[in-house]
Amino acid sequence: MRLLRLTDVETSPSDRIFRYSRMRAVLMVLIALAIAAWTAVHAFTAGWKLGYYIAVVIVLFLELMRRFVGARFRPSNWLVRMNDVGVFIQFRSYLNYHLPADDLTVVFVSFGEIRSARLIRERVTTPDLQGHGTETQFLCYVELELAGDVAPLAVPRSSCAHAVPAFFADSLASRAWHAQVSGRIAPVHQHCRSGFAHPRLRASAIA
Numbered sequence: 001m002r003l004l005r006l007t008d009v010e011t012s013p014s015d016r017i018f019r020y021s022r023m024r025a026v027l028m029v030l031i032a033l034a035i036a037a038w039t040a041v042h043a044f045t046a047g048w049k050l051g052y053y054i055a056v057v058i059v060l061f062l063e064l065m066r067r068f069v070g071a072r073f074r075p076s077n078w079l080v081r082m083n084d085v086g087v088f089i090q091f092r093s094y095l096n097y098h099l100p101a102d103d104l105t106v107v108f109v110s111f112g113e114i115r116s117a118r119l120i121r122e123r124v125t126t127p128d129l130q131g132h133g134t135e136t137q138f139l140c141y142v143e144l145e146l147a148g149d150v151a152p153l154a155v156p157r158s159s160c161a162h163a164v165p166a167f168f169a170d171s172l173a174s175r176a177w178h179a180q181v182s183g184r185i186a187p188v189h190q191h192c193r194s195g196f197a198h199p200r201l202r203a204s205a206i207a
Contacts, residue, residue, distance in 0.1 A: 001113055001148055003104040006076060009088050019078040020094060025069045032058055071095050086110035087144075107153060115147040 036058040043051025071077060077094040080087060092105035122139040 001110070001146070001150070001153075002108045003153075004088075004106040004108060005102060005104060006090065006092070006106055007101055009081065009106055009108075010083070011081065012083060014083070016082040017078050018080040020072050022072045022077075025072045029062060029065075029069060032062055036062075068095065071097060086113070109144070109146065113146050113148045114144050116145045118143050 036055040039051045039058070040055040042048060043055070071094050074094065074097055076090075076092075076097045078090060080089055082088075087109050088106055089109065090106045092099065092103070120141055120143050122141075124137045124139060125134050126137070127133075128135050
C-alpha cells in the first residue's frame with residue numbers, strides 16, 4: 001500500500017477508469033441551451049416578454065456551472081483506476097483540482113493486499129431540505145478488506161481537511177478524507193439514486 005500525490009500516479013491507456021460522466025455534463029449543457037434558445041425565439045415570435053428573462057436566467061445558470069462541467073474534462077476527474085497490478089483510489093473531489101498538488105490524495109492497493117471484496121447495497125432515508133418529508137437514497141459500493149496495515153490511511157486527512165470538514169459530504173462541490181484506522185476500507189465506485197441523484201464515493205475505513 002502506498003500513498004501518492006496525484007501527479008505520481010502511473011497511468012496507461014489500458015487502465016480501467018471510474019469517473020464522473022462527461023457525457024451527462026455535455027447533455028445537460030445542450031439541453032439547457034436548447035431550452036434557452038427555444039424560450040428566446042418563442043418570446044420574440046409571441047411577444048412573451050417573460051421568455052427573455054427565463055432565457056437569461058438559464059444562460060446565467062450555465063455560466064455558474066461552467067467550472068463544474070469543465071472539471072469533468074480535466075485529467076483529475078476519476079475516482080478509481082485499475083491496472084494489472086492493483087487499484088488507485090483518489091479521495092479528493094475532482095472539483096478540488098485547485099488545491100495543492102503536493103497533498104497525498106491517492107492510495108494504491110495491490111491486488112495481493114486485498115483479502116476480500118464484496119458489493120454492499122444500502123437504503124438510506126434522510127429528511128428533505130424543506131423538512132416536510134424524507135428522501136430515500138439507494139447506495140451501492142464495494143468494500144475491500146485489506147490484509148496489510150492501513151494505519152497510513154489516517155495521514156491524508158490532514159492534507160484534505162481544508163477542503164471540506166467531513167468526508168461524507170452531501171455536496172456537489174467537494175469531498176474529503178475520513179479514515180478510522182482498521183482492517184478494512186470501503187472505497188470504490190458508487191451509484192446513488194434519489195430525488196437529487198448526486199453521485200458519491202464512500203471511502204471510510206470500517207472498524
